[in-house]
Amino acid sequence: MEVHHIGYLVKRLADSRDAFAALGFDVVRPVEYDPIRDVNIEFIANGGYCVELIEPASAESPLMPLLKKFKNAPYHLCFIAEDLEKAKEEFEGCGYMLFRDIEPAPCLDGRRVVFMVNPDIGIIEIADKEPL
């Protein structure tokens, strides 16, 4: 499957944007609020590397526990699936467990995404190839 981006948890998105800019990353999709996960999201890229900066917007964000656990750090790879339901089923059958079930991702043009966990590599996100 094609890798779409690397998900990167950050405590202060604006500061992280500046730090990544010094490393050659440009903003490719300015910051947007995702009300489903209560996070601010911005996409930046350097060459073929696309990074999703994810900043919990409040203490109640479901991503806040992960930020406390990982600090400023990459925490998932996002892959593109031709058939999201089929991909979810296949991964569940080979050592992955559901972390967050299929939901729309407003900052990915409303494409649906699912988060799964494999103890050997951690969290992966799988996204629809195109918005429904």
Next chain:
Amino acid sequence: MTREEVYEKLNEVFRDVFDDEDITVSDETVASDVDGWDSLEHINLLVAVERAFGIKFTMGQTTHLKNVGEMVDVIIEKLG
């Protein structure tokens, strides 16, 4: 496999997942008793348990286990 044998293997799983050689779980053990047992580690734990015992939890079982004793009940039922 007896309940004691299940616990022997399960303690090995817990020690590996939580990187703590001193963990010993019992029927009454809950997430707040184990340092680091959050929602993400819960999933890592369940997958590790599945692998160790060669079983598969259902979606309901992964979200409704109240304590380790209930997890052991499910393991024994599936091994039965």
